[in-house]
Amino acid sequence: MNHPSPDTRRAERRIALSFGVSMVSGFALLGVYLAGGQTQVEAVLLAISLGGIGAGIIVWSQRLLPNDLHVEPRHPAADPASTAVRDIVAEERAITRRSLLIRALGGAFAGLAAALAIPVLSLGPAPGRSLFQTPWRRGLRMVGLDGQPIKASDVPVGGIVTGFPEGVPGSADGQTLLIRVGPGLLRLAADRMAWAPDGYVAYSKLCTHAGCPVGLYRSVEHRLICPCHQSTFDVLDGAQPVFGPASRPLPQLPIRIEADGTIVALGDFTDTVGPGFWNMHDG
Amino acid sequence: MAEGERPVDGARPGDAAMPAEGPASDLPERRTELERVLGWFDTRLGLASTVRVAMRKVFPDHWSFLLGEIALFAFIILVATGTYLTLFYTPDGRQVTYQGPYTILQGASVSAAYASVMRLSFEVEAGLLMRQVHHWTALVFFGAIAVHLARVFFTGAFRKPREVNYLVGIGLLLMALGEGITGYSLPDDLLSGTGLRIIDSVMLSVPFIGPWLASLFFGGEFPTVGILSRLFVFHVMLLPGLLIGGVATHLAILWLQKHTQYRGHGAREDNVVGLPFWPGQVFRSTGLFFLTAAVITLVAGLIQINPVWLYGPYVPYVATVPAQPDWYVGWLEGALRLGLPIEPTILGVTIPSPFVPGVLIPGILVGALALWPFLEARLTHDHAEHNLLDPPWRTPIRTATGAAGVAVFLVLTLAGGNDVLAVMLDLPVETVTMIFRFLLVLAPVVTWLVVYRMARDVRDGHERRARTGTKPEPPAVLLVRGPGGGFRDAEQEP
Numbered sequence: 001m002n003h004p005s006p007d008t009r010r011a012e013r014r015i016a017l018s019f020g021v022s023m024v025s026g027f028a029l030l031g032v033y034l035a036g037g038q039t040q041v042e043a044v045l046l047a048i049s050l051g052g053i054g055a056g057i058i059v060w061s062q063r064l065l066p067n068d069l070h071v072e073p074r075h076p077a078a079d080p081a082s083t084a085v086r087d088i089v090a091e092e093r094a095i096t097r098r099s100l101l102i103r104a105l106g107g108a109f110a111g112l113a114a115a116l117a118i119p120v121l122s123l124g125p126a127p128g129r130s131l132f133q134t135p136w137r138r139g140l141r142m143v144g145l146d147g148q149p150i151k152a153s154d155v156p157v158g159g160i161v162t163g164f165p166e167g168v169p170g171s172a173d174g175q176t177l178l179i180r181v182g183p184g185l186l187r188l189a190a191d192r193m194a195w196a197p198d199g200y201v202a203y204s205k206l207c208t209h210a211g212c213p214v215g216l217y218r219s220v221e222h223r224l225i226c227p228c229h230q231s232t233f234d235v236l237d238g239a240q241p242v243f244g245p246a247s248r249p250l251p252q253l254p255i256r257i258e259a260d261g262t263i264v265a266l267g268d269f270t271d272t273v274g275p276g277f278w279n280m281h282d283g
Numbered sequence: 284m285a286e287g288e289r290p291v292d293g294a295r296p297g298d299a300a301m302p303a304e305g306p307a308s309d310l311p312e313r314r315t316e317l318e319r320v321l322g323w324f325d326t327r328l329g330l331a332s333t334v335r336v337a338m339r340k341v342f343p344d345h346w347s348f349l350l351g352e353i354a355l356f357a358f359i360i361l362v363a364t365g366t367y368l369t370l371f372y373t374p375d376g377r378q379v380t381y382q383g384p385y386t387i388l389q390g391a392s393v394s395a396a397y398a399s400v401m402r403l404s405f406e407v408e409a410g411l412l413m414r415q416v417h418h419w420t421a422l423v424f425f426g427a428i429a430v431h432l433a434r435v436f437f438t439g440a441f442r443k444p445r446e447v448n449y450l451v452g453i454g455l456l457l458m459a460l461g462e463g464i465t466g467y468s469l470p471d472d473l474l475s476g477t478g479l480r481i482i483d484s485v486m487l488s489v490p491f492i493g494p495w496l497a498s499l500f501f502g503g504e505f506p507t508v509g510i511l512s513r514l515f516v517f518h519v520m521l522l523p524g525l526l527i528g529g530v531a532t533h534l535a536i537l538w539l540q541k542h543t544q545y546r547g548h549g550a551r552e553d554n555v556v557g558l559p560f561w562p563g564q565v566f567r568s569t570g571l572f573f574l575t576a577a578v579i580t581l582v583a584g585l586i587q588i589n590p591v592w593l594y595g596p597y598v599p600y601v602a603t604v605p606a607q608p609d610w611y612v613g614w615l616e617g618a619l620r621l622g623l624p625i626e627p628t629i630l631g632v633t634i635p636s637p638f639v640p641g642v643l644i645p646g647i648l649v650g651a652l653a654l655w656p657f658l659e660a661r662l663t664h665d666h667a668e669h670n671l672l673d674p675p676w677r678t679p680i681r682t683a684t685g686a687a688g689v690a691v692f693l694v695l696t697l698a699g700g701n702d703v704l705a706v707m708l709d710l711p712v713e714t715v716t717m718i719f720r721f722l723l724v725l726a727p728v729v730t731w732l733v734v735y736r737m738a739r740d741v742r743d744g745h746e747r748r749a750r751t752g753t754k755p756e757p758p759a760v761l762l763v764r765g766p767g768g769g770f771r772d773a774e775q776e777p
Contacts, residue, residue, distance in 0.1 A: 074554055
C-alpha cells in the first residue's frame with residue numbers, strides 16, 4: 001500500500017474531528033434531555049450531531065475516494081424492430097370472437113364499478129335540503145355563545161355581536177351578526193326595513209364566497225370584511241358585496257325586538273347562507 | 284491472492300462492497316471484519332455478484348441533480364418524524380376541556396385532537412422540536428420538489444424517453460400537495476379549521492357533483508366531527524403509501540433509463556459520464572442527507588412554526604387575520620383572493636365564484652404542466668430520444684413558457700398575502716388586489732416576451748460564433764495561490 005500523502009492525513013484528521021464533534025454533541029443532547037431539557041439547545045445539539053456526520057462523509061467522499069469520471073454506454077429501452085409486444089399480445093390469439101369478449105368484459109367492469117360506488121356513496125349523507133336551511137325558525141330568540149338571550153341594549157350604536165339561534169349556541173350555519181347602526185342610515189328594500197327595527201340589522205355571518213366567518217367590521221364605513229379573501233359587504237345596503245370575490249349579499253335574518261329587549265327571528269334567512277353550489281337558487 | 288482461490292464466476296464472498304476498479308492485487312491480504320460479515324450473508328443469499336454490477340452504475344455528477352435527492356431526504360425525515368407524531372396525536376374532533384399547562388386556554392372547550400397537539404407541544408419533552416422539524420421539513424420538501432421540477436423542465440429532461448417518469452413526478456407532486464393540506468388540517472386549530480372550511484367551499488362549487496363531493500368527503504355538512512379521523516387516515520396511511528410506491532417507481536425508472544447529463548466531459552447521447560454509484564454517489568448522497576437533516580433541525584429548533592396555541596382551537600364562528608397557508612398552498616389561496624365576484628346561472632346551473640380560481644385555473648395549470656412533454660414534442664416534431672440536457676437558452680419557447688408559468692405562480696402566491704402586503708406597503712387592500720389582478724394577466728405575457736428575447740439572443744450568439752468559426756470568449760480562468768506565493772491555473776496540475 002502507498003504511504004498516505006500529507007493531504008490525505010489532513011483530510012483524515014478533519015473527518016475524524018467532524019465525527020468526534022458529532023459524537024460529543026449527541027451525548028451532550030442526551031445530557032441536556034436528562035437535565036430537564038431545553039428545546040432550542042436540543043435542536044442545536046441535534047443539528048451539530050447530524051451535521052458532523054454529514055460534513056465528515058462529504059469530506060471523505062471528496063478527499064479520500066477516487067473522483068475520476070467513469071463512462072458507461074447507454075442502450076435504447078427497446079429495439080424498434082423487436083416483436084416482443086406483438087408476441088405477448090399474440091399469446092392469447094386462439095380466441096375467435098375476441099372483440100365481443102373484450103367488450104363484454106368492459107361491460108362487466110363498468111357494472112363492478114357501479115357496485116363499488118355503493119360504499120363510496122355511504123361516506124356521507126345525500127346533500128338534501130340541509131344546505132338550504134339553518135336552525136333559525138320563526139319565534140327563536142337570538143342567544144350568545146353562553147346560550148343566554150342577547151338584549152338589544154347589549155349592542156351600542158356602531159356595535160356588533162355574534163348571535164345564534166336559541167338552543168344551538170355555536171351553530172356553524174346559524175351564526176348571525178347583529179349590528180346596530182345610527183337611526184335613518186339603513187337603505188334596505190322597503191319590505192326588509194321592517195326586519196331591521198331601530199337600526200338593528202341581522203345578517204348571516206357566513207361569507208357567501210368561501211364560507212369563512214365575516215369577522216371584521218369597519219364601523220365608520222359600515223362595512224363587513226371577510227378575513228379570508230377580503231370580500232367586503234355594505235351593511236347599510238343590505239350587505240351587498242362591494243369588493244372581493246363574493247358576488248351575493250349576506251342573507252338577512254328578519255328580526256323583531258320584544259318588549260323585554262330580546263331579539264326574535266321572524267323566520268329563516270332570506271337566502272341560502274354560505275358558499276354557493278350549482279343548484280343553490282332552487283331553494 | 285492466488286489465482287486458484289477465485290470462484291469461477293469471479294465473485295469472492297465478501298467483496299460486495301469493494302470498489303470493482305483496480306487489480307485484485309491492490310486488496311489487502313487479510314479480510315476485514317466488514318468483509319467477513321458481508322461474506323456471511325453472501326454465502327447464504329448469493330447477491331454480491333449482482334450487487335457488484337449495480338454498484339458500478341455510473342451517475343452524472345452535477346449539483347442540480349441533487350435537488351431531487353433533497354426532496355427524497357425530506358420525505359424520509361417526514362416519515363420518521365411523522366411516525367413519532369402519530370404516537371401522540373389523537374384524530375378526534377369531539378370537544379374536551381383543555382386542562383394543560385398553557386394557562387391562557389385552561390378551561391376552554393377544544394377538540395381532543397387540538398388538546399393532543401397541545402400536549403405534544405408543551406408536555407412531551409422534545410415533542411415540540413419533533414413537530415417543528417416535521418412542519419419545516421414539509422416546507423423544504425416542497426421547495427426541493429419545486430426546484431427539482433424547474434430543473435427538469437428548463438433543461439428538457441422530460442423529453443423522450445422520460446415522459447413516463449415525468450408524469451410519475453407530477454403524480455408525486457399532487458400527492459405531496461394532498462399530504463401538505465391534510466397535515467395542515469390535523470391540529471384543528473383556528474387556521475387549519477378555516478382552511479378546511481375553504482376546501483369545503485371549493486368542493487361545493489363544482490357544478491352538479493359539488494354538494495355530493497363535499498358531503499362524501501366530510502361525511503355530512505361542514506363542520507363534521509368525523510373529518511379529522513378521515514384526514515388522519517389520508518395523511519398517515521393512504522397518501523404515504525401511494526407516495527412510497529410512487530417514489531420507488533420514480534427511482535426505479537430513473538435507474539432503468541439512466542440519468543440525463545449535461546454536455547461536456549465527453550458526455551454524448553449514447554453514454555453516461557460520471558461517478559459510480561459506489562462509493563462516490565453513495566457517500567455524497569449520505570453526506571447530503573445528514574447535512575439536509577442538520578440544517579432543517581437547526582431552523583426548526585430555532586424558528587417557531589405553526590404555533591397553534593396562539594391561533595387557538597377551531598370554532599366555526601371565528602376567523603382571524605393575517606392568515607396565510609403554508610407557502611406551497613399560497614398560490615391556491617391567492618387565486619381565490621383574486622377571484623371575480625361573478626356567479627352566472629346558465630340553464631339553471633349556478634357557477635359559484637370559487638369554481639374558476641379554485642378548481643378551473645389550478646386544473647388548467649397542473650394539466651398544462653403534466654401534458655407539456657407531449658405538447659412540446661408535437662409542436663417541435665421532435666420525437667427523438669434525448670439524454671443530453673439543454674441549457675435553457677437553447678430552447679427559447681420552452682424557457683419562456685416555463686418562466687411565464689413561474690410568473691403566474693409567483694403572482695398568485697404573493698396575492699395569497701395581499702392583506703399582509705397592504706399593511707407593509709401602507710396601501711388599501713383593495714388597491715393591492717386590483718394590482719395583482721392586473722399583474723396576473725400582464726406578468727406572464729411580459730415575462731414570456733422578455734425571456735424569449737433573452738434566450739433567443741444568447742442562442743443566436745452561440746450559433747453565429749459556431750457558423751463564423753470565431754471562438755467564444757475564453758472562459759474565466761481560476762487562479763490559485765500556491766504555498767510558495769506564486770499563482771497557477773486551477774485547472775492545471777500543480
